[in-house]
Amino acid sequence: MPWIAILVGLLAGLAVWSILDHIQSFQVDKIFRQELQVQLDLRARESLIRFDRYLSGYSALTQLLANHRRLSDYLETAVITDEPRRYINSPPPWLPNLLMRTALELPSQILLTNLSGKVQEIFQTNSTPAPTEIAHQVAAYLLNQHDSRAIIERIANHFYLITSATIEHLNGHHLGYLVMLVPIDDLFLAASQHGLNVERAAVALVDVIDRRLIASVDATALPPGSQLEDWDATYVITTQSLDEYAGQNSHPLFATFVPHSAVEKMSRHVRIFERRQRFIAALVFVIVFTAVIYLVSARLNKVLKRMTRFSQRALGIAEPGFDRDGNQLLLLEDWIRHFTQLVLIAREEMNRKHQAAMRESEALKAAMMEASLDAIVTLDRDGQVIEFNRAAERLFSVTRQEALNASFAERFLPSVARAAFKRLLDRSRHLHRQPQERCELLALLPDNVERPVEISIALIGLDDERFYTLYIHDISSRKQAEQEIKSLARFASESPNPIMRVTAEGLIVYANNASRPLLLAWQAVDYDAHLPEEWREVVILALGAGQPLEREFEVAGQLYSLLFAPIRDLGYVNLYARDITAVRRAEQESRQHQAELVHVCRLSTLGEVATGMAHELNQPLSAIVNYANGCTRRLQGGSGQVEELVGAMNQITAQAQRASEIIRRLRALVGKQPPSRSLVDLNQLVREVRTFLEFDTNRLGIDIDLDLLVVNTIPVRVDLVQIEQVLLNLVSNALDALEERHEEQRQLCIRTGMRDGLAWVVVEDTGFGIAPERLGELFNPFVTTKDTGMGMGLAISQTIIDNHEGKIWAESELGRGAAFYVTLPLAIIKPATTELSDSDTCE
Ligand code: ADP
Numbered sequence: 001m002p003w004i005a006i007l008v009g010l011l012a013g014l015a016v017w018s019i020l021d022h023i024q025s026f027q028v029d030k031i032f033r034q035e036l037q038v039q040l041d042l043r044a045r046e047s048l049i050r051f052d053r054y055l056s057g058y059s060a061l062t063q064l065l066a067n068h069r070r071l072s073d074y075l076e077t078a079v080i081t082d083e084p085r086r087y088i089n090s091p092p093p094w095l096p097n098l099l100m101r102t103a104l105e106l107p108s109q110i111l112l113t114n115l116s117g118k119v120q121e122i123f124q125t126n127s128t129p130a131p132t133e134i135a136h137q138v139a140a141y142l143l144n145q146h147d148s149r150a151i152i153e154r155i156a157n158h159f160y161l162i163t164s165a166t167i168e169h170l171n172g173h174h175l176g177y178l179v180m181l182v183p184i185d186d187l188f189l190a191a192s193q194h195g196l197n198v199e200r201a202a203v204a205l206v207d208v209i210d211r212r213l214i215a216s217v218d219a220t221a222l223p224p225g226s227q228l229e230d231w232d233a234t235y236v237i238t239t240q241s242l243d244e245y246a247g248q249n250s251h252p253l254f255a256t257f258v259p260h261s262a263v264e265k266m267s268r269h270v271r272i273f274e275r276r277q278r279f280i281a282a283l284v285f286v287i288v289f290t291a292v293i294y295l296v297s298a299r300l301n302k303v304l305k306r307m308t309r310f311s312q313r314a315l316g317i318a319e320p321g322f323d324r325d326g327n328q329l330l331l332l333e334d335w336i337r338h339f340t341q342l343v344l345i346a347r348e349e350m351n352r353k354h355q356a357a358m359r360e361s362e363a364l365k366a367a368m369m370e371a372s373l374d375a376i377v378t379l380d381r382d383g384q385v386i387e388f389n390r391a392a393e394r395l396f397s398v399t400r401q402e403a404l405n406a407s408f409a410e411r412f413l414p415s416v417a418r419a420a421f422k423r424l425l426d427r428s429r430h431l432h433r434q435p436q437e438r439c440e441l442l443a444l445l446p447d448n449v450e451r452p453v454e455i456s457i458a459l460i461g462l463d464d465e466r467f468y469t470l471y472i473h474d475i476s477s478r479k480q481a482e483q484e485i486k487s488l489a490r491f492a493s494e495s496p497n498p499i500m501r502v503t504a505e506g507l508i509v510y511a512n513n514a515s516r517p518l519l520l521a522w523q524a525v526d527y528d529a530h531l532p533e534e535w536r537e538v539v540i541l542a543l544g545a546g547q548p549l550e551r552e553f554e555v556a557g558q559l560y561s562l563l564f565a566p567i568r569d570l571g572y573v574n575l576y577a578r579d580i581t582a583v584r585r586a587e588q589e590s591r592q593h594q595a596e597l598v599h600v601c602r603l604s605t606l607g608e609v610a611t612g613m614a615h616e617l618n619q620p621l622s623a624i625v626n627y628a629n630g631c632t633r634r635l636q637g638g639s640g641q642v643e644e645l646v647g648a649m650n651q652i653t654a655q656a657q658r659a660s661e662i663i664r665r666l667r668a669l670v671g672k673q674p675p676s677r678s679l680v681d682l683n684q685l686v687r688e689v690r691t692f693l694e695f696d697t698n699r700l701g702i703d704i705d706l707d708l709l710v711v712n713t714i715p716v717r718v719d720l721v722q723i724e725q726v727l728l729n730l731v732s733n734a735l736d737a738l739e740e741r742h743e744e745q746r747q748l749c750i751r752t753g754m755r756d757g758l759a760w761v762v763v764e765d766t767g768f769g770i771a772p773e774r775l776g777e778l779f780n781p782f783v784t785t786k787d788t789g790m791g792m793g794l795a796i797s798q799t800i801i802d803n804h805e806g807k808i809w810a811e812s813e814l815g816r817g818a819a820f821y822v823t824l825p826l827a828i829i830k831p832a833t834t835e836l837s838d839s840d841t842c843e
Helices: 002-066 069-077 097-101 134-144 186-192 260-315 328-371 390-396 408-412 415-428 476-494 513-521 533-545 581-637 642-670 682-692 694-700 720-739 793-803
Strands: 085-088 109-113 119-124 151-155 158-168 174-183 202-207 213-216 235-241 252-259 375-379 385-388 439-445 449-462 465-474 499-503 508-511 549-555 558-567 572-579 678-681 705-707 715-718 748-755 758-765 807-813 817-825
Touching (some): 002 235, 002 260, 069 109, 069 174, 119 134, 134 151, 134 158, 186 213, 213 252, 235 260, 252 260, 375 390, 415 439, 415 449, 499 513, 508 513, 513 549, 533 558, 533 572, 558 581, 678 720, 682 705, 682 758, 694 720, 720 758, 720 793
Parallel strands (some): 085 119
Antiparallel strands (some): 109 174, 151 158, 158 174, 202 213, 235 252, 375 465, 449 465, 499 508, 499 572, 678 715, 758 817, 807 817
16 A cells, blocks of 8 residues: 555656646746846946946046147147148147057047137048048037037948047136047957957947947957848847937947857756756655655554454444455545444444433432432522522521522521631632532521531532532531530549549540549659559550459558559540448448358357257267266276277277367357358368258258269359358258158258359258249348248348359249259369368368
């Protein structure tokens, strides 16, 4: 394709060249001829000027000679004769010498005349005799001479230049004339055109009357006497009149001759030169033109290929089929038409889609506006409402129709807010489409109700139009909430308990008035005070654990509970302090009372078991008495063998120990100990209780079954006496319940176990059980079914178990028995701890 383009370019260039060359050559020729004519005219004028200047030289010379003293002197004294006096070759006495020194051609005759023009004397510079008509002609010339002009005159078929000057006496009167005659011939003409290149141009004088040459600068080429028209074929002739030199018998013309051959040669040179230049220019033009065509064509080709590829991919149009037969351009044109149609269809399709998308977007925008919880109002450049959404209707309690075209500031803002609103409008102009930060204003609702709102304005510029979109957010509820938060915030400062907020670094960022005693104790009353180091560690611990930590702190006899509540998100810890001095005292007293109550309870239990124990004690004591009596008798009778006596003594020792053991247990049961917690094995505790109640169980013929967890220990950190009392109560109640049963139906079992960090113990009996409706009230004080009962056992037991963070409850099936459950938190034993094994409470 590009090569075809180059060929086309070249051919087009050549065709244009051939046409333009013809026209151009013609035009150049025309211009050349016009220019040549101008040049010839110029040259002719130059020649004429030169000729004219040459003739003026003679007038000047004549005047110079006439002014010479010698002439006037001569004429003054000269004798007038009838016939003129002639001087041939020898100069006359009146002629000054300066004539011979002139560069001009010598005149042929110099005449002296009197005032009437009669020739007195003739000086002839050569031997050729002067024509006879000369005197007559000169007289006629002088007669017609009104000024001292030179003329060219025909005298006896010869042409002369005649110049004259008046000869004056010193006193000013005229004496005569000096007349000079110069023959006009080839030499004269050649001398007048000094420096003229006759090969390039020649000049000649032509007589107007017979149009023959009078004289020429080149007599060989242009012989005088030849007809002017004869030279038309050879020369380009320019003639100029010489009217100012015309005489009575002559009207000469000044003719300039330029050979045609020279003109032609110059014309050819010019044409060739011009054509060469033109050709070079045309060649450059063709090359550039072809290159441009080539580039354009190549570019076009590339674009077409791209279009083809694009159309194949995007529109599925087949390739134009340049390889088919036929005119490629027509094929291309066809394909482009097809392509254009498909593009138009595609564009229409796109338009449709775009419009659908626009409609969808508009609908979406309208839906968004309607769904917006914020009021959205659009104003025109004058601040009049042109759009008003649902939320705005709700906020201002007016319909959209009522709001449209109203001035927003006047209708919906109180007068105090209008200036601020105007400033907002002005500011929005500098923010373009960016919504500015929200600004609080008061909005005016019907019935002159004012409501705080936040307004943000976005400016939208469309062409020359300007719109403002107002986003209005009702902040009355927020304001109210803020008020409430502020009043809530006052809680802390008004609290009678110390409240502080500290950072992770221990910096106290807030402390209420009640905190002063603590701050004074910590020497932290300054603005940027920190907590003491020990409390800072607690702060870090609380933040790390994410759980509130409670510590106690005593200052000036007051005991405070400090609760470190971490707020991990903010990196703060809130410190709530509470004066617990009174609480602790009450707790202490309560514990005291409880211990006393437990002791009373225990004494009551003791009352029950004391009889049994006394009876039990009786047996070893009776045995000791019997063995001692036996020994005494044997020793008194002398019959006692040593072995027999030793055996009896051992029995006495054993029985005494048994009695001692019974007494120890009684003391242990009665002994009043201050409340204290220690690590105890629950299994061991159960065994202990069984031992305490052995008398009762023996009396009733019951053997307490122990179903204890088979582990080393069930560790619980408890007040031994109190938990022992709980178990004594439960087992005593079970024994009471079993008393009414036949002996063979009496069963009592104590189980222990561990589960989910808890230790548990169950006392089960097969007694008469408890009615379901009574189960709930068993643990209330003074609830009893026994004649001698106080109804305090279970109530005290519940208080004790609650104090140990445990639980106690009963389950029963009426008539079949009852089970009492107790759970207690398992104690965590450090491996190195030997506390439990050291305890002397568990035997
Ligand atoms: P008291 O033994 O002085 O009556 P408690 O508080 O120890 O006081 O017991 C309250 C009541 O609960 C008893 O009077 C009895 O009716 C009932 N009770 C307790 N234990 C049992 C039991 N194992 N079987 C049936 N009833 C029981």
